[in-house]
Each structure stands twice: as C-alpha cells, then as structure tokens.
Amino acid sequence: MKKVILDVDTGIDDALGILLATKSGQLDVTAITTVCGNVSLKQATLNTCKILDLLDRPDIPVYRGADAPLIRKGLHEHRIHGEDGIGGALSGVVPAISASEGFAPDIIIDTVMAHPGELTLVCTGPLTNLALALLKCPELTQYVNEVIFMGGVIYGCGNITPVAEYNMYADPEAARIVFHAGFGRLVQVGLDVTRKALLTTDHIARLTDPAIRSYVAESTAIYTKRYEERNGVKACALHDPLAVGVALNSRLVETSLMYVDVETSSRICDGQTVGDVQNRLNHSPNMNVCEQVESEAFLELFIQVLNKE
Ligand code: BDR
Ligand code: CA
Numbered sequence: 001m002k003k004v005i006l007d008v009d010t011g012i013d014d015a016l017g018i019l020l021a022t023k024s025g026q027l028d029v030t031a032i033t034t035v036c037g038n039v040s041l042k043q044a045t046l047n048t049c050k051i052l053d054l055l056d057r058p059d060i061p062v063y064r065g066a067d068a069p070l071i072r073k074g075l076h077e078h079r080i081h082g083e084d085g086i087g088g089a090l091s092g093v094v095p096a097i098s099a100s101e102g103f104a105p106d107i108i109i110d111t112v113m114a115h116p117g118e119l120t121l122v123c124t125g126p127l128t129n130l131a132l133a134l135l136k137c138p139e140l141t142q143y144v145n146e147v148i149f150m151g152g153v154i155y156g157c158g159n160i161t162p163v164a165e166y167n168m169y170a171d172p173e174a175a176r177i178v179f180h181a182g183f184g185r186l187v188q189v190g191l192d193v194t195r196k197a198l199l200t201t202d203h204i205a206r207l208t209d210p211a212i213r214s215y216v217a218e219s220t221a222i223y224t225k226r227y228e229e230r231n232g233v234k235a236c237a238l239h240d241p242l243a244v245g246v247a248l249n250s251r252l253v254e255t256s257l258m259y260v261d262v263e264t265s266s267r268i269c270d271g272q273t274v275g276d277v278q279n280r281l282n283h284s285p286n287m288n289v290c291e292q293v294e295s296e297a298f299l300e301l302f303i304q305v306l307n308k309e
Helices: 012-024 041-054 104-114 128-136 138-142 166-170 172-179 201-205 210-231 239-248 295-306
Strands: 002-008 027-034 062-064 100-103 119-123 144-150 186-189 253-258 260-262 273-275 287-293
Touching: 002 012, 002 104, 002 239, 012 027, 012 041, 012 210, 012 239, 012 295, 027 041, 027 104, 027 239, 041 062, 041 210, 062 104, 100 104, 104 119, 104 128, 104 138, 119 128, 119 239, 128 138, 128 172, 138 144, 144 239, 166 172, 172 260, 186 239, 201 210, 201 295, 239 295
Parallel strands: 002 027, 002 119, 027 062, 062 100, 119 144, 144 186, 186 287
Antiparallel strands: 253 287, 260 273
8 A cells, every 4th residue: 555644734625635545445644744724733633633533533643734834924715715624514523533742844754764765745735844844854855755746837827826826825935945855756736637626516416425425515515616706617626635636546647747946036926836848947857747637537536435435
C-alpha cells in the first residue's frame, strides 16, 4: 500500500479527500496534518477529527501545523465553506478523536525520514507546513516519493483573484519554497483539471451508506450554491479529492513537465502560478502539471470508493 500523509485545511472538499483516501483501502494514511487555510488551524483540526470519527478511524493520527501563513495573515474562506468549514454538517458533534502531540512540519520530516523514498505527500491546503519542513530539513526532497498538491492554475483564471487559486494566494511564499525545493516528483493538480471534476446531486444520490450520503449532501450544499452563483453550474468541484485521486491512480490525468513559478510581490497577481508553457525561460522543469482529467472515471472511482463497506 502506498504510504501517504494528507496535509489539509479541512474544508468541505478536503473532508471529501479524506473520505476518499481512507475508504479506498489502497492508501496507508500514516498521518493527517492540519494547516490554517479555509478555516483556522483549530477549526481545520476539529473538522478533521470529526471526519475520522464519522469513519471510525481513531488509528489515524492528526497533528496540528502552522496557525498562519509564513509571513501573511491567514485568509479564511467562510463564504464558500461555511462558518465551520464543512458547511454546517456534523455541527454539534463532539468527536471522540483528538489531535496528537507534535508539530505537523516535524511529523512530516520524521515520517519521511523513517520511510525513505516511500512517502507520498498529498497537500490540499496552503503549503505552509511543507515549506516549514523544507526550511528545517532541505534534504527532505531526496527522501520523499512524490508530492501531489492541489493548487494554482496554468491556463485558466483564478478562483480567489482574477489570476490566483486560493491555496497559492493564501501562502504564496510557502508555495515558492516548495516549487524551488527540488523534489524529484512534484505534481500540480490545479484548477485546470479540478474544475472538470464536478460532483452533482445525481452523484450524491448514488451513495449507498446513509451516513456518508447525508454527510456529503449536507456538507456540499452551500458550496454547490456558491459554485453555481460563480460558474453557472450546479455542482461541487472536487478540487482536493482529485489530488487524492491522482495518488490512487495517476492515469486519471495527463500531465506535462513544466517550469512553474508563483508570484509573491505583485499588486494584483500575488499567488498566480505562471507556467513556462513554451519554455521561454529555458529552465529545467520543476513539476508535472495536470492538463487533462478523465472526469467520469474519477467520479466513478469516487462513488465506488465511498460505497465500500
Ligand atoms: C482549494 O481552495 C480551498 O478552498 C479548497 O479546499 C481547495 O483546496 C481550491 O481552490
Ligand atoms: Ca483545501
């Protein structure tokens, strides 16, 4: 089984990514690390514990990470994810699971070093935890199997500014550290593909476990409404679950090796991921950019996994 750490800012779609990873039976989720993003670190951690409780997976440890971006103020997304970050679902639930002692960036370092060459990091929030791990241990890049991150957009428009995707915009300095760290395999799962992975109410109706179905329906309702207002499509974009999907089956996407940088000092373009599509900078590529996705196959996988006993 592929060993993974999920680094999350739980978040409606992060939560669905956790469901996909843990129920797949194909990923050994060694830890879940939390970060400030969609909601505060405290809320992201609580949400993660609630999801693991729903899944009855007290064996997966949860570790708190950065409570703010590297140098900027935290930017939460309550409008999209609701006050609590999971659309009001599981409100009032007091999870039996709580976070373990340990700081997420240290846990990332220790876990990677304990399993050299084996760990896949799936990052679905701002990249603050991974950047902090790299600042402390730059050689980490040599011991990680791969990093798959949800963030950025190369060809399309942004979702938080005209040009920036949320995870990149929330902590562009962290993204820059990760992009230039020298990972052997860094995979960008950006809006170019995640906007094509759309969960509709028809998909949700096919979920067979009543507890999972009602959780997914309730948690995605507000998100679906906002997505429709902005994009004219009544659906919930499975941004973060697609990053997990790529960890499960890399053939779900087509990628291009590319040099990508991220803007950190612009009046209106901060957080923009700029891909050197035509290799004008003559720079060696630093990541695999997802350009196409087998959306239907991914949605089928998502439903099939969530329907597992
Ligand atoms: C990303 O931003 C967050 O709001 C989502 O959880 C996802 O990780 C999409 O841009
Ligand atoms: Ca997220």
